[in-house]
Amino acid sequence: MKDQQDQPRDLDGNPVTPGLPMAMLAEVTHRCPLACPYCSNPVELVRAAGELPANDWGRVFREAAALGVLQVHISGGEPGARRDLAQIVAHARDAGLYVNLITSGIGITKARLQELDAAGVDHVQLSLQGIRPDMADRISGHPGSWDKKMGFADWVTEIGFPLTINAVVHRQNMERLPDMLELAERLGARRIEVATVQFHGWADLNRKALMPTREQAVFARQIVNDARIRLRGRMVIDYVPADHHAAYPKACMGGWGSIGLNVGPDGTVLPCHAAQSIKWMRFENVKERSLSDIWHLSDSFNAFRGTAWMPEPCQSCARKTVDFGGCRCQAMALAGDARATDPVCSLSPLHAEVVAAAEADAAADTAEFIYRRMSKGG
Amino acid sequence: MSHLIAPADIPYLPRGVRLAEDRVRGIRVLQAPERAMQLDPIGEAILTELDGTRSLATIASDLAARYNAPEDQIASDMRDFLTGLIERRMVFLKEAA
Numbered sequence: 413m414k415d416q417q418d419q420p421r422d423l424d425g426n427p428v429t430p431g432l433p434m435a436m437l438a439e440v441t442h443r444c445p446l447a448c449p450y451c452s453n454p455v456e457l458v459r460a461a462g463e464l465p466a467n468d469w470g471r472v473f474r475e476a477a478a479l480g481v482l483q484v485h486i487s488g489g490e491p492g493a494r495r496d497l498a499q500i501v502a503h504a505r506d507a508g509l510y511v512n513l514i515t516s517g518i519g520i521t522k523a524r525l526q527e528l529d530a531a532g533v534d535h536v537q538l539s540l541q542g543i544r545p546d547m548a549d550r551i552s553g554h555p556g557s558w559d560k561k562m563g564f565a566d567w568v569t570e571i572g573f574p575l576t577i578n579a580v581v582h583r584q585n586m587e588r589l590p591d592m593l594e595l596a597e598r599l600g601a602r603r604i605e606v607a608t609v610q611f612h613g614w615a616d617l618n619r620k621a622l623m624p625t626r627e628q629a630v631f632a633r634q635i636v637n638d639a640r641i642r643l644r645g646r647m648v649i650d651y652v653p654a655d656h657h658a659a660y661p662k663a664c665m666g667g668w669g670s671i672g673l674n675v676g677p678d679g680t681v682l683p684c685h686a687a688q689s690i691k692w693m694r695f696e697n698v699k700e701r702s703l704s705d706i707w708h709l710s711d712s713f714n715a716f717r718g719t720a721w722m723p724e725p726c727q728s729c730a731r732k733t734v735d736f737g738g739c740r741c742q743a744m745a746l747a748g749d750a751r752a753t754d755p756v757c758s759l760s761p762l763h764a765e766v767v768a769a770a771e772a773d774a775a776a777d778t779a780e781f782i783y784r785r786m787s788k789g790g
Numbered sequence: 791m792s793h794l795i796a797p798a799d800i801p802y803l804p805r806g807v808r809l810a811e812d813r814v815r816g817i818r819v820l821q822a823p824e825r826a827m828q829l830d831p832i833g834e835a836i837l838t839e840l841d842g843t844r845s846l847a848t849i850a851s852d853l854a855a856r857y858n859a860p861e862d863q864i865a866s867d868m869r870d871f872l873t874g875l876i877e878r879r880m881v882f883l884k885e886a887a
Contacts (some may be wrong), residue, residue: 432814434826480814482826510810510821535806535823574806574823574879602879603823645794645876650824 420709423751426720430669430708432480436509437674437685440469440486440500443493445518447553447783448541450580450615450622453489454688457786458677466496468698470503472675475703477507481673485537487514489677492524498531505532512537514578517564518557525567536568537576537605542584543591551585553783565599576603581632582622584779589635597647606636607652612686612741614784620776628774629657656770660731661738661754668716668740673707681706683713686741690750716740721751725759793869794876795883797847801872802840804882809837822880836868845886846872 420428442457464472473484484504491497492515504511513528514537520528538561542548545558568575577596581589589606596604608629609615609622624632636651643649655662665672665684674682679698682688687695693715696706707713715721719732726737737743738754746755746766755762795801803809807822809829818834820827829837839849850868854861875881 478814480812482810482812482819482821483824485824508810508813510826512824534821537824572805574804576823646879648877648879 418709420714420717422717422721423711423715424721426718428714428717428720430713430717431671433476433671433673433707434481435483435485435672436476436481437485437487437672438469438472438500438504439488439674439676439685440464440491440497441489441493441677442786444488444490444516444784445493445554446490446516446541446557447785448551448580448614449553449618449781449783450582450609451784452610452613452615452685453784454686455613455617456688457489459786462678463494464677464679464698466499466503468679469500470507472679472698472703473504473507473509475698476673477509479704479707481509483510483512485512485514490516490519492516492518492520498524498527501528501531501533510534515539515564516552516557517561518554520564522567525564525571529571529573533573535576536573537578538565538568540577540579540592540595543588543595547585547588551781553781569600574603575599575601576605577601578605578607580607580609581624582609583624583628583774584621586624586628586632589632590639593635593639593643593647593649597643601647603648603650605650605652606632608632608654610652610686610742611656612689612745614782616745617782619773620778621781623656623770623773623776624654625774626657626771629654655738655742655756656766658756659758661735661742661757663735664739664742664754667736669707669713670717670736673703673713675703681710681712683716684741687712689741690744693750716751723751723753726753729759794873795846795869797850797865798845798886799883800842800845800886801876801881801883802842803837803880807880809834820875820880822878825878825880827880832867833871836871840881842884 422428441463442453511533512535513533517538541551548558549555579592640649669683674685680695693712695712696710722737726732740750743752743754744750747762753760755766810819810821812819818829850861850865853864872881
C-alpha cells in the first residue's frame with residue numbers, strides 16, 4: 413500500500429497543492445460548418461455519436477460550480493450544431509454559472525438565438541476570420557460565412573446580449589487588423605479579442621501559410637497599443653501576441669492546472685484544449701470519475717503543477733512564477749519534450765532554431781491551407 | 791489617467807454584468823463577459839448602490855450619511871473604482887433625466 417496516496421504529486425513525485433478553478437471551457441461538440449485551418453480542436457475529432465448528452469453536461473456543470481468554477485465558456489466546434497444547446501445552457505445557468513457562448517454565428521437562426529436568450533446566455537462571443545466576404549469565406553472555408561455572421565451580429569444587438577468579437581490573426585489577415593477593430597466598434601462590441609494563431613494541431617499543419625512575419629507582429633502590437641488609448645472606455649481589447657517573436661513565452665492557462673479546465677465533447681477533461689498533443693499523457697473522463705477528483709487527484713492535472721518539475725533555465729529563473737515556463741504543448745511540439753522550457757523563450761537553448769524556423773515559414777510563398785475536416789463521415 | 795465619470799452621471803451595471811455570490815470561496819464577485827472579479831467590501835458597497843436612477847453625487851452623499859464618512863472622500867474613491875470598471879466596460883453611464 414502506498415503511503416500518503418491522496419497527496420497530489422507532480423510528474424516527478426514532488427508534492428503539489430491544487431488551487432480552485434475559476435473557468436471551464438465546455439467544448440460541447442467538434443462538429444462545425446467552418447473549416448478554419450488553425451482550429452484549436454484536436455486533429456482527431458470526436459464524432460456526434462461520442463458527444464455527452466445534455467443531462468450529463470448538467471451534472472458536469474454542477475460539479476464544476478461546486479469545485480469553484482464561476483464561468484463556463486460554451487464552445488465547440490460550433491455549439492449551435494447541437495440541437496439541445498438551449499438545454500445545455502439552461503443546465504449551466506441552473507448550476508449558477510455565468511454563461512459565455514462562443515460561436516461562429518453560422519447555423520443559429522434568430523429564433524434559436526431568442527431561445528438561447530431565454531435559456532440564460534449571458535454573453536455572446538462571435539468569431540471573425542477576416543474582413544469582407546472574399547477573405548472571411550476563404551479562410552473559414554465556408555462560402556457565405558461573412559454575410560451570415562453580419563446578420564447574426566445584428567440579432568445579437570437586437571436581443572441585447574453583450575458582444576465580444578473574437579478575431580484570429582495570422583500572416584494572411586494581420587494587415588486588416590485596423591478594419592477588424594473598426595468593424596467591432598461599428599457592431600457595438602464591448603470587447604474584441606485579437607488572438608494571434610497558436611501553432612498547435614491544425615495550425616501547426618499550416619505553419620507555412622499562417623506564420624506572421626516579425627514586421628507584422630510589430631505592426632499588430634502598435635495598432636493594439638494605439639487603439640487601446642483611442643477606445644478607452646468604449647471597447648476593451650484583449651491581445652494575444654505572436655509569441656514566436658517575443659522575448660518570453662505566454663503564461664499559458666495562467667499555469668497548468670491552476671485556474672481553468674477544459675471538458676471535450678465526449679467528457680474528456682484536459683488542462684488545456686491542446687493537451688492531447690502530449691501523446692504520452694493519459695486524460696480522464698467525467699463519465700468515469702468526478703470532476704473534483706480529476707481536478708485534485710489526476711496525474712494529468714498534477715503533472716506540471718507548482719514549480720518543482722521545471723528544468724533549467726526555468727528552475728533558477730525569476731520569471732518561473734510569471735510565465736510558468738511557458739506552454740507545455742508548445743514545448744512538446746517544438747522541443748519534443750513537454751517538460752522542456754518553452755522554446756519560444758529567449759532563454760531556451762532551442763530559441764535561435766525556433767526563431768529561424770518561424771522566419772523561414774513566415775517567408776514561405778504559400779497561401780494554400782489544409783482545412784480542418786473530420787477524416788471521414790462526421 | 792483621467793476619470794471617465796462626472797458627478798451628475800448615473801452609473802449602472804449593463805446587461806451581462808451582475809453581482810453574484812461565490813459560495814465556494816465565500817466572497818462576492820462581479821460577473822461580466824469572460825471575467826469574474828473578486829470584490830472587497832467597499833467595492834461591493836458601491837456596486838450595490840447602482841440602481842440606474844441615482845447619480846454618482848447622490849450615491850456618494852447617501853453613503854456618506856449612512857457610514858458617517860466624508861462625502862468628498864467617498865466620491866473620490868467611487869470615481870477611481872468606477873473609472874476602472876468603465877474602462878473594462880463593466881459599468882455603463884447614462885445622463886440625468
